[in-house]
Amino acid sequence: MSPGEKLDPIPDSFILQPPVFHPVVPYVTTIFGGLHAGKMVMLQGVVPLKARRFQVDFQCGCSLCPRQTSPSTSTLASTPRGPTSSATPCMVAAGAWRHGWPRLALQGGAAFLLLFLFGNEEVKVSVNGQHFLHYRYRLPLSRVDTLGIFGDILVKAVGFLNVNPFAEGSQEYPVGHPFLLTSRRLEVPCSRALPRGLWPGQVIIVRGLVLQEPKDFTLSLRDEAARVPVTLRASFADRSLAWISPWGRKTPISAPFLFYPQRFFEVLLLCQEGGLKLALNGQGLGATSLGQQTLEQLRELRISGSVQLYCVHY
Known part of the structure; x- marks a missing residue:
């Protein structure tokens, strides 16, 4: 190829974006290549038993408050009529409630497959393979x-x-099929070796699902002599987070308790000079002090408790 030769633009079909498994909600992500006619977005999930409302926004910019930036908003919601009555699912699109649309067949505890098919002037929405509605941008x-x-x-x-x-053939609307998870669940308790210990800049990532009736969650780091210099513990009984020292001394973490039954979570531990910095579901929760020599001598990561694990990365 000569230095002055121009490259042809990469076609949209080659702008690949891998599926995302078990994202923590609220979840905001860039759509690679943007939206265009013919593109589809598929959402597979479960409605919690006591769900009141969830919302899917296609918006301009990565805002957590997209009311003013969303050209196409689909809000799936339940409005309870009383303490003992059931809720009637409704839907709002483009900022206006539409009670004339068919009833949304999503019940608490049920799995669903939601599909958005984008056309030139409107988006079509299906629920569990059945066309539900369409509306203009x-x-x-x-x-x-x-x-x-x-x-x-x-x-x-x-x-x-x-x-x-x-x-x-000539089907106008795709049936849609659920995604198959590419990674299996990890057994709990889970142990991972740290052959080189920890060093500044290294990140430990743990992703999983809290069980329906959880008791506790523990993440501990052990050294070559099987000592435990630091432990992160979440207690669901009193909804508290704490660092546990090798001598059992508890240092509470003054932060909102972000573990919820039947909800996905993401724990990040960032190793830095002088200790470990903690983030849960993207929210920083402070740090604990550890000497550099102690960090370098760590050899094992252990995770236990009332969770299902999907990812342990370091």
């Missing part, structure tokens, strides 16, 4: 570059498709 589709998911929802997978692989 408020702003040009070319301006949409972000997906946001909020509220009472357990998301198992999100997929971004540039073409429709499910069309058969």
Whole structure:
């Protein structure tokens, strides 16, 4: 190739975006290549038993408050009528409630498959393979570059498709198929070796799902002599987080308790000079002090408690 030769632009079909498994809600992500006619977004999840409302936004920019930036908003909600009566699912699109649409067949505790198929002027929505509704965009589709998911929802997978692989013959609307998780659940208790210890800049990532009736969650780091210099413990009985020292001394973490039954979570431990910095579901929760020599001597990461594990990365 000569130095002055120009490269052809990469076609949209080659802008690949991998599926996302078990994101922590609220979840906001960039849509690679933006939205265009023919693109699909698939959402697979479960409605919690006591869910009141969840929301899926296709918006301009990565805002956690997208009311003013969302050209196409789909809000799935339940409005309870009383303490003992059941809720009637409704839907709002483009900022206006539409009671004339068919009843949304999503019940608490049930799994669902939600599919958005984007056309030139409108988006079509299906629920569990059945066409549910369609509505026109408020702003040009070319301006949409972000997906946001909020509220009472357990998301198992999100997929971004540039073409429709499910069309058969002249079918107008794809049937859709659930994603298969590429990684198996990890056994709990879980142990991982740290052959080189920890060093500044290293990050430990733990992702999982809290069980329905949890008791506790423990993440501990052990050295070569099987001592435990530091432990992070979450107690669901009193909804507290704390660092536990090698001598059993508890140092409470003054922060909101962000573990919830049947909700996904993400724990991040950032190693820095002088200790470990903690973040839970993207929210920083402070740090604990550890000497550099202690960090370098750590050889094992252990995780136990009332959780299902999907990812342990370091």
